[in-house]
Amino acid sequence: MTGRFLIDDVTPAVNCGRYPAKAVVGELVPVGARAFAEGHAALGCQLVVLGPDGEQRALTRMVPGPPGTDTWQAQLRPDEVGEWRFAIEAFLDPYLQWRDAVSKKVDAGQGPAELANDLAEGVQILGRAAVGVPTPSALRVRRAATALRDEARPLPERLAPALALAELLWQWPVRELVTRSDEYAIVVDRPRALFSAWYELFPRSEGAVADEAGRPLRHGTFTTAAQRLPAVAAMGFDVVYLPPIHPIGRVARKGRNNALTAEDGDVGSPWAIGAAEGGHDAIHPELGTRAEFEQFLARAQELGMEVALDLALQCAPDHPWVTDHPEWFTTRPDGSIAYAENPPKKYQDIYPLNFDNDPAGIRAEILRVVRYWIGLGVRIFRVDNPHTKPVDFWHWLIAEVKRDAPDVLFLAEAFTRPAIMHGLARVGFSQSYTYFTWRTSAAELRDYCQELVAAADYMRPNFWPNTPDILPEHLQHGGPSMFKVRAVLASLLSPAWGMYAGYELFEHVARPGAEEYLDNEKYQLRPRDWAAAEAAGESLAPFLTRLNTIRREQPALHWLRNLRFHESDNEAVLCWSKRDPETGGVVLVACSLDPRHEQWANLTLDMPELGMQGHETFTVRDELTGASYRWGQRSTVRLDPWEEPAHVFTVHRP
Structure with a gap:
């Protein structure tokens, strides 16, 4: 900061400006x-906004906050991907100081003689203005200055034109003793970084055939998986996330349900990456060829979706890196590599990388791998367990990738301690998995969501x-209504949400004593008869389609x-709203x-948050059922889990 005045508590500023804040194109960012x-000097503040090219894009007068707080507020709306800056x-x-002083003196009864100096000062100020x-x-402005000099006019007429310039000179002020703060960065991503609906599927299960024990009779491919994409798009999902698509290790391969020993034909875990066919830049031969993967990407794009690829930085024992770069792993006293x-x-079946043994070599190779997939058309990476790798590595990698490809997004799959989850978001991850899965009561959901809103300058939650790893107890025992409840909460509390395939079929059978699926798809094929389930009315797909449609239609x-x-006077009912900052449209x-x-x-209802006063009434339309009601500040709802467990209202004023 350089200049005469103190400027502090600037927001958004992540870790005092050490890391950039985050926004997406079109987002209104509060500053x-x-x-x-x-003393009584009249201070003004302006927000200076610089685009990614370093050129000034906006100079906005900030409005004062509550009296006595000396705070100032404004908004910026970036319209381009890249790193923006503001001061x-x-x-x-x-x-402003002259206008305030003269108005008070006139109100106190002072006349032209007593105000002679004030009038002269006004002429000087307007000359500069x-x-x-x-x-x-x-x-x-010049005519207002002329009026101030005209002693033949009555005092009110001399002053009126100058006093009427308040709005104009608020926007175009005369400035003295200008003090400029430090500059703060905001990384602006494309809108999908904030608003997206994810669907996770295993390509090897789509079009596959397995026997009753889960042994594969036919392996799914990119070609057969592409046949599932139209149904996923029809449900309103716009990101298709694939677990690792690389060759799967044969050494120490796990069997079905994570059995320590694989039987003949067991397909192993996609997260045990690497075999004789290649490593992180290779494709599992049974899934198809590079050309067939690119066709899968193209088909998704045709349907308005894009593919997120899993970035899992770990190796099977027979990954080529193990032979070519044993220094990238941890060797135990007996000479074996630590799994x-x-x-x-x-x-x-998995060897973790040791990022401290040859950090330069590991970083160069991983950057090469990521750029390889970007070259094929991948623009989103879901990162597996990023909290088990050095945070400074992610800070470096994401910055390197975005330098050449600023539209690339990274989702952090880190179910770990809060400080680490928030730290990963601060250093650059575009989105973050959250604790939503385990927040079940109204109080827990309110508190957690408010915590996430408070971190919106740098952390974007994905609910x-x-x-595949997590089948929470409430889904194991809650029945179809609970699947609806959790879908409503995930999709309408957070702008980004996702689900794993099988959710729409109410899959809920857990491995005894665990919060994970029995016959887990991580270790075996799970072909599903989607058409039969929908024909029998045993699919949640129509409900999910409606939720995603509402999401898209309501800004x-x-x-x-x-x-x-x-x-809400009933802790079994959670009530929330979102109001669009531009159109004023409200979803309740x-x-x-x-x-x-x-x-x-x-x-x-908190009526000001709906853009209304407490006495107003309005119409709400339930976007799930089509029913309409007349509401006011206090209203009553009835929710029946066997009909619909939620009302999703759009608010319509008279």
Whole structure:
């Protein structure tokens, strides 16, 4: 900071500006600061916005916050991907100070003689102002100065034209003693970094045939998996996430249900990467060729979707890196290479990388691998267990990738301690898995979502009700209604959400004593008869389609910062709203958390958050059922899990 005044508490500033904040194209980003001048001097503040090319894109007058706080607020809306920068400029505003002083003196009864110096000062200030305003307004300012000099006019007429310049000279102020803060960075991504709907599928299971024990009779391919894409697109998903598609190790391969020893024909875990056919830059031969993978990418694009590829930085024992670069791993005292462990779990089929043995070599190779897949058309990576790798490595890798390909996105799959999850977001991850899966009560959901909103400057949550690793207890025992409840919560609380294939079929059978699926698809093929389930009315696909349609049609649901909760007198009913900052459109949701019983709740709405005053009434239309109701600040809802466990209202004012 250079200049006369103190400017501090600038936001958004991640770790005091050490890391860039985050936004997406078109997002309204709130900017704030604290600044003041001594005594009764009139201070002004402006937000200076610089685009990725370093050129000034906006100079916006900031409005003061609540009286007595010396805070200033503004918004910026980036319109291009890249690194933007902003600074705050504080300055003395002589016109504002003059206008305030003269108005008070006139109100106190002072006349022209007593105000002679004030009138002369006004003429001087307006002379400077005429130079800075747009040319069409300069004549108006000069005429106001002429009026101030005209002693033949009554005092009110001399002053009126100058006092009427308040709005013009707010936008085009005269500035003295300008002080400029440090510059702060904002990395701006494409909108999909914030708003997206993910669908995870295993290509090897699509079109596959297995016997009753799960042994493969026919392996799925990219070609057969592409036949599933139209149904995924029809449900409204726009990102198809694939687990690792690389050759799977044969040494220490795991069997079905994570059995320590594989039987003949067992396909192994895709996360045990690498075999004689190649490593992280190779494709599993049974999935198809590079050309067939590119055809899969192209088909997804035709349907309005893109493919997210898993980036799992670990190796099977027979990965080429193990032979070519043994220094990239940890060697134990007996000479063996250490495999992955998360006691009491053991992963004998996976060797973790040791990033400290040859950091330069490992970094160069991983960057090469990522750029290889980018070259094939991949623009999103879901990163497996990033919290088990050095944070500074991710900071470096993401920056290197984005330098040449700023549209590439990275999702952090890190179910770990909060500090690490937030740290990974700060250093550059575009999206983050969250604890949503385990937040079940109204209080837990409110508190956690408010924590995420508070971190919106750098952390973008992606809510998943299930993953191949996680089948939470509430889905094991809650029945179809709970699957609806969790889909409503995930898709309408967060602008980004995702689900693992099989969710729409209510798959819920767990391995005894664990929060994971029995006959886990990580270790075997799981072909599903999608058509038969839908024909029998045993699929959640129509409900998911409606949710994703509502998400796309309602701009309010595209953002995170606008999430607000409303009072419910029943803790089994969660109520929240989102209001679009541009159109003012509102989505209001009341969702039961009870999958078995009818619930009633009296709601008290925070009317200003809906853009209304407390006495107003309005119409709500349930976008799930089509029913409409007349509501006010206090209303009552009934939620029946056997009908619909949630109301998803759009709000319509008279």
